[in-house]
Amino acid sequence: MVVLFLILSSVLSLQGALGSGRELKRVCYFTNWSNKVQVVEARFHIKDINPALCTHLIFAFARINTDSFRLNPTEVDDDNGSLTNKAGRYFDFTDLKKKNPKLVTLLSVGGASLSDAFIAVVSSPTLIRLFATNCVVYLRDRKFDGLDIDWEFPGRTLKDQFTELIRALREGFEREAFEQGRPRLLLTIAAGVGEEALQSYNITQVVGYVDFVNLMAYDFHGAWNGITAFSGPLYSRLSNYQFSPFLSQNWAVQHWLNESGFPEKLVLGVSLTGLSFTLEDPERNGVGAPIIDKGYAGPLKMIPGHLAYPEICQMLQNGATRVWDGEQKVNYAYKDNQWVGFEDRDSIKIKTQYALDMGLGE
Ligand SMILES: *[C@@H]1O[C@H](CO)[C@@H](O)[C@H](O)[C@H]1NC(C)=O
Ligand SMILES: *[C@@H]1O[C@H](CO)[C@@H](O)[C@H](O)[C@H]1NC(C)=O
Ligand SMILES: *[C@@H]1O[C@H](CO)[C@@H](O)[C@H](O)[C@H]1NC(C)=O
Ligand SMILES: *[C@@H]1O[C@H](CO)[C@@H](O)[C@H](O)[C@H]1NC(C)=O
Numbered sequence: 005m006v007v008l009f010l011i012l013s014s015v016l017s018l019q020g021a022l023g024s025g026r027e028l029k030r031v032c033y034f035t036n037w038s039n040k041v042q043v044v045e046a047r048f049h050i051k052d053i054n055p056a057l058c059t060h061l062i063f064a065f066a067r068i069n070t071d072s073f074r075l076n077p078t079e080v081d082d083d084n085g086s087l088t089n090k091a092g093r094y095f096d097f098t099d100l101k102k103k104n105p106k107l108v109t110l111l112s113v114g115g116a117s118l119s120d121a122f123i124a125v126v127s128s129p130t131l132i133r134l135f136a137t138n139c140v141v142y143l144r145d146r147k148f149d150g151l152d153i154d155w156e157f158p159g160r161t162l163k164d165q166f167t168e169l170i171r172a173l174r175e176g177f178e179r180e181a182f183e184q185g186r187p188r189l190l191l192t193i194a195a196g197v198g199e200e201a202l203q204s205y206n207i208t209q210v211v212g213y214v215d216f217v218n219l220m221a222y223d224f225h226g227a228w229n230g231i232t233a234f235s236g237p238l239y240s241r242l243s244n245y246q247f248s249p250f251l252s253q254n255w256a257v258q259h260w261l262n263e264s265g266f267p268e269k270l271v272l273g274v275s276l277t278g279l280s281f282t283l284e285d286p287e288r289n290g291v292g293a294p295i296i297d298k299g300y301a302g303p304l305k306m307i308p309g310h311l312a313y314p315e316i317c318q319m320l321q322n323g324a325t326r327v328w329d330g331e332q333k334v335n336y337a338y339k340d341n342q343w344v345g346f347e348d349r350d351s352i353k354i355k356t357q358y359a360l361d362m363g364l365g366e
Contacts (some may be wrong), residue, residue, distance in 0.1 A: 006024075007334060008124065009042050009060075012062045012165045012348060014365035015116070017139060017302070024247050026360065026366055027059070027174065027366075028059065028269055028359055028360065028364070028366065029059050029060060029216065029365040029366070030059045030060070030357070031057045031058065031060040031062065031170045031216075031218055031365075032048065032058035032060070032061055032062070033059070033062045033064050033112070033116055034061060034062065034063050034097065035064050035065075035200060036052065036063070036064060036065060036079055036082065037077055037091075039148075041301060041304070041305055041306070042305075042306050043276070043303070043304045043306070045304075046229070046304035046312070046314070050093055050097055050100070051096075051097045053100060054105075054109050055100040055101075055104040056104050057104040057214045058107070059106070059107070059108065060107075060108045060109075061097070061100065061107060061108070061109050061110070062109075062110045062111070062112045062152050062192075062218075063093070063094065063097050063109070063110070063113050063148075064112040064152075064154065065078060065081075065113060065114060065115035065118055065154065066111050066112065066116045066117055067113065067114075067121065068112045068113060068114075068118075068121035068124075068125060068135070069121075069124065069320070070121050070125075072123045072138070073124075073125060073134050073135045073138055074135075074138040074142060075111070075113060075130055075138065075139060075143075077092070077094065078118070079093075079256060080083075081093055081351075082094055083095070083123075083146065083299055085333075086179055087145055088145075089311070094111070094148075095146060095147075096110060097151075098146055098147040098148055098304070099147075099286065101147075102306070107144050108150065108190065109147075109148050109149050109150075109162075110148060110149060110151060110192060111143060111146070111148045111150075111151055111152065111154045112151075112152035112154050112194065112243075113151065113152070113153060113154065114153060114154035114155050114156065114194075115154050115156065116156050117337040119154070119155050119156045119157070119301070122155045122158070122324055123162070123269060125164070125169065126162060126165035126168065126169050127323060129168070129172075130140065132168060132169055132172045133172055133176070135169075135172075136172045136173045136175070137176055139151055139176070140174065140176055140177065140180045140189065142267065143189055144180075146301075148189075149187075149189065149190055150189045150190025150191060150215070151173065151190070151191055151192070152192045152193065152218065153169070153170065153173070153191075153192070153193045153194070154193070154194035154238055155193075155199075155204075156194075156196065157196050157200070157201045157204045158204040158205075159203060159204055160203040160204070163203065163204055163206060164206070164207065166204060166205065166210070167179065167206050167209045167210055167213075170191070170193065170210050170221065171209075171213050173191050173193050173213075174213040175197060176216070177189040177191060190212055190215045191213065191214050192215055192216050192217065192218060193210065193214055193217055193218065194220055194273075195217050195218065195220060195222060195260075197208075197219055197221050197224075197253075197256035197260075198223075198224070198251075199250055202259065202279060203291070204295065207260060207264050207305045208265075210266060211260075211263075211264035211266050211269055214269065214270050214296060215259040215269070216268075216269045216270070217260065217264075217269055217270055218271050218273055219253075219256055219257065219260060219270060219271060219272055219273050219274045220273050220277035220357040221236055221253040221256050222235045222270055222273060222274065222277075223235055223236075223275070224235035224236060224237065224251040224252065224280065224308070225251070225279065227281060227297060227298045227346035228294065230294065230295060231246060231292050231293060231294060232289075232291055232292060232293045232295055232336070232343050232345070233247070233279070233291065233292065233294060234279065234291070234329075234332055234334045234336070234345040235275055235278075235279040235345060236253060236273075236274060236275055236334070237251075237252050237253065237278065237310075237332035237333070237334050238252060238253050238254055238334070238349070238354060238355055238358060239252050239254050239255065239331060239333060239352075240252040240255055241291065241292070241331060242331075242334055243331060243345035244291070244292050246292050247292065252332070253331050253355070253358075254358070257270060257272060259346050261362070267362055267363040267364050267366065268363060268364070270364045270365060270366040271364065271365040272355060272358070272364055272365065274352065274355060274360050275347075276312075276313055276346075276347055277310045277311070277312065277343060278310070278311040278312070278315075278316050278344040278347075279298025279309065279310070279344065279345050280298065280300075280302075280309055280310065280342065280343060280344040280345075281295040281297070281299050281309070281342075281343045281344075282295060282296050282297040282298065282299055282300065282312050282341050282342065282343075283295055283296070283338070283341045283342070283343050284296045286338075289325075289338040291329055291332070291345075293338065293343070295343070299311065299342050299343065299344060300317075300342060302315030302316070311344050311346070313346070316337065316344055316346050317325060319337060319339060319344065320337055322339065323339060324337040324338060324339035324342075325337060325338055325339065328350070333351055333354050333355075334346070334347065334351050335347070335348055335350075335351060339363055
């Protein structure tokens with residue numbers, strides 16, 4: 005997140021410089037583990053968030069209690085369960101609006117490790133409605149402005165149930181807004197873009213019910229491919245037969261756009277984690293070079309295969325060679341047998357210009 009904010013400043017200034025007169029949505033996720041990384045100086049807390057840089061802030065993730073079909077916090081310090089004596093990170097998070105009244109805060113439910121509970125929710129129309137009603141209460145009690153559904157992934161078999169869930173939530177939010185005479189809660193989804201994940205959505209219908217879609221336009225590649233590649237390339241690598249033409253942000257946006265026809269409801273997701281690899285041969289260090297494993301863990305986040313921006317800066321200071329890839333519009337750097345692809349101000353500017361050109365996320 006720290007890095008995201010640095011880079012977001014360049015998005016802000018770029019929008020200004022382009023004089024487009026449009027304000028793109030700047031949707032930022034705060035992850036529940038960002039203040040728990042091992043190295044104390046690398047921890048990022050809610051108090052570190054600059055509430056002026058993002059238009060929308062999303063807290064990731066809450067879980068679903070499959071006994072009560074209510075939302076539940078994932079960590080004890082997210083929410084201490086007392087509404088008379090409110091305490092916890094959810095409350096600190098929505099309190100950021102005191103510093104920026106235009107800020108919109110949402111709670112994201114699900115994520116890669118907590119999505120199975122959705123299967124129980126969509127098992128009957130009654131449970132779907134119960135969940136929707138419970139969500140309204142939970143969000144209002146904690147002063148969230150909306151809900152982000154991050155189900156990874158319904159798959160082809162639960163595609164219609166997913167649509168039903170989204171439709172019921174939207175109806176529940178509308179009903180409450182009407183009955184209480186207050187602004188409706190927002191509804192968004194975090195959506196996959198890979199060929200398999202795409203089977204999960206009737207895009208035309210789902211886009212109709214949500215306020216916007218956060219395209220998870222990253223994790224296109226990983227160590228499983230056996231070659232060096234970027235997590236979130238803007239364009240497909242058509243020059244190399246080892247790469248699928250369907251794996252890029254541009255392809256994903258075109259696909260969602262073709263099916264939905266609402267560019268303004270699409271938000272292009274950018275991950276600022278650098279995807280790193282251990283090269284088989286240090287002399288073969290381009291894009292598509294053979295690898296033997298993920299990259300070594302960095303000194304701050306200590307996660308093999310993932311480097312945070314400060315860890316990449318350190319690698320560059322230690323003499324890594326930096327290269328700009330003109331075809332896919334991403335940077336990479338290598339030193340000895342270590343290789344990392346990463347975003348910087350230049351790649352983010354190009355993505356921002358792309359979002360403006362395509363009419364996304366207004
Ligand atoms: C954060 O949420 C995830 C689920 O997305 C959960 O597995 C994890 O235990 C939570 N806490 C931390 C510190 O990672
Ligand atoms: C919640 O936190 C408040 C403030 O720290 C405290 O007064 C209250 O006792 C806590 N309630 C529960 C149920 O833990
Ligand atoms: C999406 O739903 C609409 C309306 O029910 C239907 O006509 C269309 O065939 C569906 N599309 C897909 C790709 O399932
Ligand atoms: C989008 O639609 C155009 C025009 O029908 C088509 O040429 C293109 O292949 C489609 N792209 C994707 C990614 O679906």
